[in-house]
Amino acid sequence: MNFSDFEFDEALKLRLDSLYSQNRQPHAIVIEGADEEKCEQLSTFLTMRAVCRAENKPCGKCEQCIKAKEQAHPDIYYAQPEKKSQIYSIEQMRDIIENASIRPNEADIKIFVFRNAEKRLLPVVQNSFLKLLEEPPQNCLFLLLCKNSKGLLNTILSRCTVITVKGDESFGEEAISLAKIIAEGTVAPSEWQLLSAFSGFTDRKLADETLAVLTVIFRDCVAVSRGIKARIDAELAIKLGKRITTGMALQLVEATEQARQKILQNVNMDLLSAFLSGEYRRIIWQR
Ligand SMILES: [Zn+2]
Incomplete structure (x- = not known):
């Protein structure tokens, strides 16, 4: 070809x-x-x-x-x-x-x-x-x-x-920092941290971009465990990797993609946050 x-x-x-x-x-x-x-x-x-x-x-x-x-x-x-x-x-x-x-x-x-x-x-x-x-x-x-x-x-x-076809994945600073806070929140003992992180979802565009960054962060957890370079933040990926197994990471990516689909369907931001924090907690904490 x-x-x-x-x-x-x-x-x-x-x-x-x-x-x-x-x-x-x-x-x-x-x-x-x-x-x-x-x-x-x-x-x-x-x-x-x-x-x-x-x-x-x-x-x-x-x-x-x-x-x-x-x-x-x-x-x-x-x-x-x-x-x-x-x-x-x-x-x-x-x-x-x-x-x-x-x-x-x-x-x-x-x-x-x-x-x-x-x-x-x-x-x-x-x-x-x-x-x-x-x-x-x-x-x-x-x-x-x-x-x-x-x-x-x-x-x-x-x-x-x-x-x-993947788009040009150069993410904005705001989306990256918000995604990092959410990612940290997924492994925090209290659910409160995750819910307050989601309060940063003020508009659809930012929410969608943040979720795109999150899928990369979750994939990074798997990547670093296999010796592949992290694309967003290596330190964070290693930290998350201690709590998140490969199986969990894939489920997290799946849940995040579902949430992005909901944004396309114009779901309201509160429902989106509730859905995601519920899914993330269920996957990581098996609740
Ligand atoms: Zn030709």
Whole structure:
């Protein structure tokens, strides 16, 4: 695979390499990630790779690659939402289903890209799309871009390959220091410390960023126990590691991700704090 011109991190490159090993082409891929630009970049990469005929795909230089890169390839269809409602309509999906069975023009494959899929594909439209995924036409690739794949029906997800694109994880000072206080609170004997730490959740954006830092801190506990460098704070990771086992760390990450999902669903901050402190205490103190 040729990654030049693309700034993918090592984890993503590995994922793509293994996905395309033995030259297999998945027929439906969900690209999820908060960083729209990065998701878009991956989408472009995948369309180029699919149409390129060079040995080391995507070569980035052939006519097929260039057209894909400029989003001007006749076999790559970017679904356009309805102007007023901003959704992909059922009629549109019908057209796409029909179109998918027609042979491609220039490439050996037809590609359909849906941006903002979790918002623009209503469940009823996802259901009609599902029929297409159940018996995918030959030589078609469907790309669904979304912030969070949990917004799509499970029946759709089970027929897709999901690739998560990590955002640029440079965190703000405020989020880092708040996350550290919360992390310390999880191992403190009294629940009070944890609850008062959560009072720092004044707005959604800060709360979400703080939780993102927390997932890294919990992962750091596992990392340092295996001799890998901590990304946030080595001293803290060692301290937490004395109380938090690997199994607990993974549960803590899971609970934190669930909480981030709740932020997306507009939960209020008090409920969020109550949920998290309850989960953290249960996991660490087995209550
Ligand atoms: Zn090419």
